[in-house]
Amino acid sequence: MKxxxxxxxxxMGNGIAHVFAMTGHSVNLVDVSPDALNxxxxxxxxNLDRMVAKGSLTEDEKAATLANITTNTxxxxxxANADLIVxxxxxxxxxxxxxxxxxxxxxPAGCILxxxxxxxxxxxxxxxxxxxxQVIGMHFMNPVPVMKLVEVICGYxxxxxxxxxxxxxxxxxxxxxxxVNDYPGFVANRILMPxxxxxxxxxxxxxxxxxxxxxxxxxxxxxxxxxxxxxxxIGLDVCLSILRVLHDGFGNPKYAPCPLLVNMVTAGKMxxxxxxxxxxxxxxxxxxxxxANFKK
Numbered sequence: 001m002k003x004x005x006x007x008x009x010x011x012m013g014n015g016i017a018h019v020f021a022m023t024g025h026s027v028n029l030v031d032v033s034p035d036a037l038n039x040x041x042x043x044x045x046x047n048l049d050r051m052v053a054k055g056s057l058t059e060d061e062k063a064a065t066l067a068n069i070t071t072n073t074x075x076x077x078x079x080a081n082a083d084l085i086v087x088x089x090x091x092x093x094x095x096x097x098x099x100x101x102x103x104x105x106x107x108p109a110g111c112i113l114x115x116x117x118x119x120x121x122x123x124x125x126x127x128x129x130x131x132x133x134q135v136i137g138m139h140f141m142n143p144v145p146v147m148k149l150v151e152v153i154c155g156y157x158x159x160x161x162x163x164x165x166x167x168x169x170x171x172x173x174x175x176x177x178x179x180v181n182d183y184p185g186f187v188a189n190r191i192l193m194p195x196x197x198x199x200x201x202x203x204x205x206x207x208x209x210x211x212x213x214x215x216x217x218x219x220x221x222x223x224x225x226x227x228x229x230x231x232x233x234i235g236l237d238v239c240l241s242i243l244r245v246l247h248d249g250f251g252n253p254k255y256a257p258c259p260l261l262v263n264m265v266t267a268g269k270m271x272x273x274x275x276x277x278x279x280x281x282x283x284x285x286x287x288x289x290x291x292a293n294f295k296k
Contacts, residue, residue, distance in 0.1 A: 005085040009040035013088035015144025021068035028078045037071040079106040088116040104129035114138040119245040122155035122182045132157035148176045184249030199227035204260040228278040232271030
């Protein structure tokens, strides 16, 4: 597994590229947007600088990591020599199916096709390829360079060989892989998203304010970040998308997204990525300021 292709240069994609490149892999980072690729390389370099400043990485190691990454706007050419392709595009099933068809068509026969999806069925994705035994979920946590967990999800047809390869590879990246089965939301988001949704319902129903809800969970449950702050960090649009996958997949009303979440996403309030969600997020500031929409 020397040649790795990562599709999508957003937050997850650039983090995945960072981790593979830092462990000596040759990484081809692919995105349709040259601007997104430039931004991703800037982010990776900045994150490596933080590691150098902390003494966990040398300047030479930083240079070697950056040298391991090339960028590309053409998936077909990038896939031609890949040993592993990790798709990290937007959490949209139609987009992922389109990408997997293209990956399957252009990748070598022995190439494993992985997806960083946080909720969408691996079996459904694998079904649009001619190599379902070589399709697997590789769900990294955000921020990828920091978080140890990787959910490794087998689809209905994923082979034992593919599973072993990805489990071993994840360990070689310094991660802690956990094998889970292919059901909506897997483990992480099946548990996390209902908690976030319930926190939003608690706000929506006037039980408590934004800061109060987050404080209860941080101080009472020892969570490092309150659920509303975490929702902003994940992206409210992503939270909504995952809840809809859970709701559609299980047909259980307990997964129905709170109307407040739906309205916020419709209004363009996505959290950190848009500058406002439950909190106002100012670049360069770590201060938590509750959005004016939720102030008493």
